[in-house]
Amino acid sequence: MRNIPFSPPDITQTEIDAVVEVLKSGWITTGPKTKAFEKGIANWCNTDIAVCLNSQTACAEMTLRILGVGPGDEVIVPAYTYTASASVICHVGATPVMIDCKENSFEMDYNKMANAITEKTKVIIPVDLAGVMCDYDTIFDIVESKKDLFKPNSPIQDAFDRIIVMADGAHAFGAMRNGKKCGSVADFTNFSFHAVKNMTTAEGGAVTWRNHKGIDNEALYKQYMLLSLHGQTKDAFAKNHGTSWEYDVVDTQYKCNMPDVLGALGLAQLSRYDEILDKRHKMIDMYNEAFKDMNLQVLNHHDENSRSSGHLYFVRFLGKGAEFRNKFYHKMAENGVMCNVHFKPLPMLTAYKVKGFDITDYPNAYNMHKNQLTLPMNSKMSFDDAQYVIDTFKKVYAELTAEEN
Numbered sequence: 001m002r003n004i005p006f007s008p009p010d011i012t013q014t015e016i017d018a019v020v021e022v023l024k025s026g027w028i029t030t031g032p033k034t035k036a037f038e039k040g041i042a043n044w045c046n047t048d049i050a051v052c053l054n055s056q057t058a059c060a061e062m063t064l065r066i067l068g069v070g071p072g073d074e075v076i077v078p079a080y081t082y083t084a085s086a087s088v089i090c091h092v093g094a095t096p097v098m099i100d101c102k103e104n105s106f107e108m109d110y111n112k113m114a115n116a117i118t119e120k121t122k123v124i125i126p127v128d129l130a131g132v133m134c135d136y137d138t139i140f141d142i143v144e145s146k147k148d149l150f151k152p153n154s155p156i157q158d159a160f161d162r163i164i165v166m167a168d169g170a171h172a173f174g175a176m177r178n179g180k181k182c183g184s185v186a187d188f189t190n191f192s193f194h195a196v197k198n199m200t201t202a203e204g205g206a207v208t209w210r211n212h213k214g215i216d217n218e219a220l221y222k223q224y225m226l227l228s229l230h231g232q233t234k235d236a237f238a239k240n241h242g243t244s245w246e247y248d249v250v251d252t253q254y255k256c257n258m259p260d261v262l263g264a265l266g267l268a269q270l271s272r273y274d275e276i277l278d279k280r281h282k283m284i285d286m287y288n289e290a291f292k293d294m295n296l297q298v299l300n301h302h303d304e305n306s307r308s309s310g311h312l313y314f315v316r317f318l319g320k321g322a323e324f325r326n327k328f329y330h331k332m333a334e335n336g337v338m339c340n341v342h343f344k345p346l347p348m349l350t351a352y353k354v355k356g357f358d359i360t361d362y363p364n365a366y367n368m369h370k371n372q373l374t375l376p377m378n379s380k381m382s383f384d385d386a387q388y389v390i391d392t393f394k395k396v397y398a399e400l401t402a403e404e405n
């Protein structure tokens with residue numbers, strides 16, 4: 001029997017050497033490595049600029065704060081996602097408005113999204129689930145068509161003069177759609193480099209944004225720096241390497257910068273990222289081919305116009321319920337294959353139930369969730385491991401369906 005962990009970090013000697021170099025350099029927190037990583041991210045995403053912070057969650061929260069979103073505002077988010085997509089809305093005091101999935105789809109229902117837009121809506125947070133980019137053309141068309149409802153209440157909202165689209169790209173670094181890279185499609189995109197993601201800095205995140213009339217990229221970058229480092233006008237690197245110790249603190253702000261140890265780890269990962277993506281897509285093709293005649297719905301990771309980041313391999317057991325899926329999960333684990341479930345829709349979690357959300361209002365999300373399973377698929381696995389996952393999956397499927405009959 002093999003042991004296939006769900007999502008181990010893909011760390012090679014390149015990453016180890018890069019981290020050791022920083023540890024020996026005399027400078028370990030935010031400085032030249034993190035700045036170089038930011039340039040690398042922007043370059044990869046075809047944007048002019050990027051900011052690295054210590055998580056996707058911090059990137060999303062700081063972006064909402066910079067946009068001036070707060071109490072009295074509404075922010076639209078899918079019900080089928082991880083809590084981080086929505087909790088940041090609560091952190092800034094705004095109200096999350098959750099949207100059900102389209103029937104038989106992991107994507108949010110864009111008609112319902114359009115109908116949920118009110119005069120209070122400031123931001124929409126589409127989630128590029130499993131690394132598959134959302135239909136941003138439709139999202140922007142809807143945002144444009146509802147322009148008249150928008151009531152800006154900050155200078156940056158004035159510059160947009162419409163709802164702002166802030167993607168949760170936690171899964172989607174490296175994804176493409178219609179020839180455009182994730183990070184250069186939504187107004188703002190927040191990426192995660194958490195340990196289980198495709199590309200990791202252990203913990204970390206980045207935000208990229210598209211150029212927009214009336215928005216000064218350098219000024220915006222400075223705002224992220226202030227917000228993420230106590231509102232202090234000079235970071236530690238500048239204080240240590242400049243000619244003056246003098247600084248000011250302009251506001252009581254947050255602390256979520258990315259240290260150079262992690263920036264260096266990210267740079268090393270980025271140098272291998274083409275290879276990592278390529279391997280993931282080869283494995284996806286292997287799984288797709290192996291499962292094509294089974295009674296499953298698998299999430300599509302590429303077509304003629306798009307290629308995902310290949311982050312998660314989703315299957316749905318058609319015609320089955322939660323009991324079957326749960327048994328399946330345990331049987332796979334007994335055979336050494338660690339699977340996962342993505343996600344438990346937010347209205348099923350205590351934090352959102354107490355806010356009044358109820359899963360019966362999100363029937364499509366529940367139906368997607370109840371028979372969903374995520375198979376291990378990552379760049380640490382060998383192709384023999386992937387074959388073992390396939391063989392085990394088919395064996396368990398045969399056993400469990402035989403048991404039912």
Ligand SMILES: *Cc1c(COP(=O)(O)O)cnc(C)c1O
Binds near residue numbers: 054056058082084191
């Ligand atoms: C992992 C994840 C996040 C949060 O990323 P962090 O870097 O851990 O803050 C946000 N959204 C989704 C969908 C995620 O899976």
